[in-house]
Amino acid sequence: MSDLDPHPAETLCEPVRGPGPVTELFPAREVPLGGVRGTYVERTLPQRDLPTVGAWCFLDYFGAPTVTTTGLPPDIDPHPHIGLQTVTWPFEGMIRHRDSVRSDVLIAPGQLNLMTSGHGIAHSEYTVPEAPAGRGLQLWIALPGGRRDIAPHFEQHRDLPVHREPGLRATVLLGTLAGVTSPAMIYTPLVGADIEIDPATTTTLRTNPEFEYAVLVVDGAVTVAGTEMAPGPLLYLGTGRTELELSSASGARFALIGGEPLAEELVMWWNFVGREHAEIAAARTDWEQHDTARFGDIAGHTREQRIPAPPLPGGQLKPRGRRYRA
Structure with a gap:
């Protein structure tokens, strides 16, 4: 998973929002990841007014109708991460994941693939010719301040465990x-x-009132x-809910994410999540200087395949956090 924008802007993380249940729609935006393959995704998180949902700080939907503009496979060459966990959840096809802690696995539908970058990791994601990647979700989780420098793994x-009730199946990826x-x-x-609801079903799902939640419909x-929700926008639900009312005439599949509202200030730039400009700048320098103690080499890739880091924007990247109304 990578942000390949050659001129990434700092992500602003300072909405003003009070606690409690809400229903706010945030539209998806088509984002070119750049690179020679012209890969596109639909991004619903972060938003200027919704930088995080709990510690979830990044949500991309990839696949049909737009995968690449070139017809080439949407392969992602070696690139770095710090300060986060990545979640890859394909609905169709397979992805080959390789990283600098010597993982080399095939990612298939129904399997959770969780990479913790900690102080620093590098990885690549390639399609598998016999089972080319179709649709799926890729997400980031910001590591809390005291754990963001842990060893990568x-x-x-x-x-995965499944919660079942009449007309509903929820595969619990995390938490x-x-x-x-x-x-x-x-x-x-x-x-x-990952939740599936059958046609002609009305039900309620128990939730944690201390969590904020959001829903993204896939099908x-x-x-x-x-x-009423269809594929596209992210529905933000706020906090304070002990249950979530659900109904569907035709049936649906959707992702539910949530967590305790994140109180920490973040600096999000390129593929890094940190707390201050110097931390981001140091990670960029280490990547560009091929610091293998931090971002090791990946078996099967040459150093020439590494995606170069874009230039930092002018001025200091500022840590920003969520502000709440009294």
Whole structure:
């Protein structure tokens, strides 16, 4: 997972929002990832007025109808990350993941692939010719301040727990939902789930009132907390909900993300999540200088394949956080 924009802007993280339940729609925007393959994704997080949902700080939908403008596979060459966890969740096809902690795995639908960058990691993602990647989600989780320099590691979970009730199945990727807990390692209270609701179903899903939540529909149509949803926008639901009302006439599939509202200020730039300009600048320098102690080489790739870091913008990157109304 990578942000390949050759001139990435600093992500501003300073909305003014009060606690409590809300229903706010945030449109997806088509984002060119750049590179020779002309890869495009639909991004719904971060938004200027919604930089995070819990510690979730990045959400891309990839796949049909737009994958690349060149017809080439949407392969992502070696690139770095710091201060975050990446979640890759394909719905169709397969992706080959390789990284600098010697992981080399095939990512298939129904399997959670969680990479923790900590102090620094490099990875690549390539399509698999016999099962080319179709659609899927890629997400980032900001590591909390005290854990953002931990040693990098990768984990894959092929048998995830499922919460079931009449007309609804929720695969729990991370955290706990309705009493069902994922085995994946997380460092801040949050949840992520892939949910399917059957046609002609009305139900309620138990939620944590201390969490804020958001929903992204992938297929079909579903009414969430009274708001009709189709694929495209992200629905932000706020906090204070003990349950989530769901109904669908035709059936639907959607992602639910949530967590305790993030109180920390973040600097998000390129593929880095930090707390101050100097931290981001140091990571960029280490990548450009091929510091293998921090960003090791990846088996099967040459150093020439590394994606170069874009230039830093003029001035200091400023840490920004969420501000709440009294």
